[in-house]
Amino acid sequence: MPSTLASAERPGGALPAVLNLARLGVTFDTPRGPVVAAEDVTLSVAPGECLGVVGESGAGKSQVFLAVMGLLAANGRASGSARFQETELLAATPAALDRVRGAGIGMVFQDPMTSLTPHLTVGDQLTEVLLRHAPLGAAAARERALTLLERVQLTDPAERLGQYPHELSGGMRQRVMIALALASNPPLLIADEPTTSLDVTVQAQILALLAALKREREMALILITHDLGAVAGLADRVAVMRQGRVIEVGTAARVLKTPQDPYTRRLVLDARRLDGTADSPKATPARQAADAAREPVVLAVTDLSVDFGVGRGWFGAQARLAALSRVSLELRAGESLGIVGESGCGKSTLARAALQLLRTTSGRVVWLGRAPAQLPAAELRSLRRDLQLIFQDPLGSLDPRMTVEEIVAEPLRVHERALDVRSRRAAVLATLAHVGLTAELAGRYPHELSGGECQRVGIARAVVLGPKLLVCDEPLSALDLPTQQQIVTLLAALRAASQMALLFISHNLGLVQQLCVRVLVLYLGRMMELAPAAALYAAPRHPYSRELLAALPSVDPDIQSARLKAVRSGEPPSPLAPPSGCVYRTRCPQARPVCAERVPAWEEPAAGEGIACHRWRELS
C-alpha cells in the first residue's frame, strides 16, 4: 500500500475525496520567462472535513485554488490533475467548469466589499444566485434568501435584504458572502483568507460560523490563510505551503503541536508569541512603568472629544457622530502605551487628534509642555519633528512618485534645512541601515518593495529625526505574520535604543502585549479600561477586555476549538446612536438595569490604572 503523508494521516479515509489534487503545478508566462507559482501540490479533502492551507503571501496557496476553479490570470497555466468528484477540472470545458463553479464549489474571498456588487441590494444578489440554481418563484426565493441570512447569523436579516453592501460592516459583508457561497448547497467551500481584514472578535465569530456550517452540512471546507490561529480550531488537517510547494501535511493536532519542518516550527512559534503562550525575548519592553514616572511628559491628552458631522446636505440637519469622547491619557518619555479596540472604536481618531491632524471638538492636547492648538501654523509644523506617525497601509503611506531615499529625506529637508545634500544622504542611508534596509533599496520606488520593506521605509521616515514620540496606527495589520514579528522586533529595538515614547494602536491584543507596558481599551470612542499589560492579560477587569482576550486565536487546536464554541455574536452598535448609560451594555454578558441608566464613572483603582464599569468590583 503506497503510504503518502497525505493519505496516511487522514482520519476516516473511507469517504471518497471531494477534491483531489495530484502533482498540481501553476506556471505564469511573463515577459521575463516562466515563473513557477506552485508545483507538485498533492492534497485532498473529504466531505465534512476541513483542510487548512497555510503559508505566507506569495507561497502559491491562492494560485493553486484559483487554478482549480479555472480562474487563473490569462498568462497562467496549470499542470497535473485536479479532480472534483467525477470531473477532471483542468481538462473541463468552460461549460462544465461553469457548472462546477456554480453548484459544486462555493468561494469566499478576503475582501467581501470587492466581491459584492455595489449597486445591488443583498437580497437581489442572493435571489439572483438562488434562481440560477433552482426554479423558484420570487417569493420563495426571498424566503430562501432570508433563511440563508438567518443561517449565517446576520442580525435583522429581513432588514438586511434591502440594504446595499456599503451599508454593512466588514463582518456582516463576509456573512453575506458566505450565504452567497452556500446558496447552491455546494459540497465544497473554499475560503481564501476569509477573516484577514476583520477584527479579532468578528474573526472569531466568522470562524465559529464556518465550523458550525461544516458540521451540520457535511461540507468539505478548504481554509486558505496565513494565520495559524485561524486554522487551529477549525481544520482537521493542515497543509503548510512555502515557495509553491507543500512542505508539511498532517492532522491539525500533529502539525500544530509537534511541527516537523523547521519552517512550520517557526510559524508555530511566531503564532504562539501572539497568543501569549511563548515568550518573545527580544520584544520585552526595556523600561518599567515605575521608572518612567520621573521622565518628562511627552504627550498629555485631557478630556479629548472629536465629533464628525455626517449626512450634511443642503437643508437636512447634520447628525453628529461622536468618534471620541472624553479620552485622557499621559505618556512619558520612554513609556509605551497600547490602544486596543475593534474597528470604529476611535483608535485612529485618537492618534490623529493627539497629533492635531484633525480638528478636535473639545479637550486639551499638550506636546512636551506646549499646547499646539494655540500655536501659529508654522510653529506647530516645526514641533511636529518630535512626534511622528507610522501608518496602517505600508504602500499607501509612501508617495508612489518618490524613491525610498527621497521619502526618508523629506523630514530632513523640512526640519534640517542647514544639511547639505551629502550629509542628508548619509543620514538617510544610516537610518535605512538602522531599520534593516540595504542602501541598494534607496533608489527604488515603493511599488517595487514588499509590504514589510515598505513599512520599514515608513518607520525610517518617522525615526530619521529622532522623535520623542512615535505613534503607530495599526502598523502591522496589513502584513504577514512573520513580517509582523520582524517589525515588532524592530520597533522594540528602536525604542530600547532611545528614550522614544510609543503609542501603539492595534486591534490585536497579542501584538500589543509584546510592545507595551500599559494598555488602554477603547469601545465606541470611550475609555473602558486602562491597565498594565501584564495585569490586563492575567486578570482583565472589564467585561469588554475579557471578550477581546477570548477572541484572540490560539494555536493550540484544543483550546481554540473550545474558544470557538464559546464565541458570542454581536458587533458594536452604530456610533450615531450609542446605547444609553454604559455603551458596552448591549453586548455585555454582565449587564444589569443600572448599566442602561447611568454612564459608569472612570475610576482609578491604582495609579496608572482605570476602569469604567458599574460592576467591576463584584466581578473581579
Add this chain to the structure above:
Amino acid sequence: MTERAAAARGRWSDAARRLKGNPLVVAALAVLAAVTVLAVAAPLLTPWGYDSLDWRHLAQPPARVAAHWFGTDRLGRDLFVRTLSGVRLSLLISVLASAVSLVIGVLWGAVAGFAGGRTDGWMMRFVDVLYSLPYLFVVIILTSLFPSNNIAVLLLALGAVGWLTTARIVRAQTLALKRREFIEAARASGVAPGAILLRHVVPNVLGPVVVYATLIVPQMILSESFLSFLGLGVQEPRASLGNLIYVGAQELESAPWMLLLPAAFLVALLLSLNLLGDGLRDAFDPRER
C-alpha cells in the same frame, strides 16, 4: 523574485518601455517627428516664401512644375511652403495654447482640490461660469476688439477655454489623492501645505495630465483650424491649416489638390496625436501591468 528584479525601474521608464512595444505609437511618433522636422525646415528647402508670388505658374497641380512640389494656388503661391508653414503655425498655436491651459488648469485644479471647502467652491463656480459662456461668441468679441493681433487673440481664446477641463480633471484627481495616507504622512512630518501641493500632489496628477495633453493638442489644432476656417483666426496672407482648407474647399472642383494636401496633413497630425494619446493612456494604466 524575477518580478522584483524586473520591477527595479521607475514608473516612467516602465511606461516608456510599454510605449516602445506598441507599433501604432511608434508609427505615430515617427509621423509626428517627420511632419515637425519638415514644417521647421520647409523654408530652407524651397526658394519661395509663404507669401511670395510666382506669376508664371498660377493654380498649377502638384509636380507639374519642378519648382512647386505641391503645386500653386490661384495667386501663384507655393503650396508646399504654405502647407508646411500652416502646419508650423497650427502646431505652434495649439502647443502653446495647450501648454498655457495645462499650466493654469493644473495649478487651479490642484489648489482648489487641495484647499477644499469654500475656496474650492468659489474656484470651481468660476470655472462653471466660464464653461457656460459660448466660446465662439467670446472669440468673435475678442477678434473684433483686437483686430490687429489675430494670433495673440487666438491663443488667448483657445487658452481661456482649454484650461477649464484640465482644472476639473486635476481637481478630481487631487480630491482622491488628498485622502491617501502619504499626503497625511507629509502633513504629520510637518511639510507646509504649499510644499505638499508641489512635491506630492502635482507630480502624482501629472500622469493623467500627460495623457490628456496629447489629446488636447489635436483638439486645439481642430479649434484653431475651425476658427481660421470661419475667418476668425489666422488671416491671409499668413497660412494656417484652417484657412488653407477654407480656400481649398472653394476650389474643390477646379483644383482639388489645394484642399487635399493641407487636409491630408491635418488628418495625419490629428491621427498620430490621438494614437499617441491612446498609447500613453495604456502605458500609464496600472491595470495593464
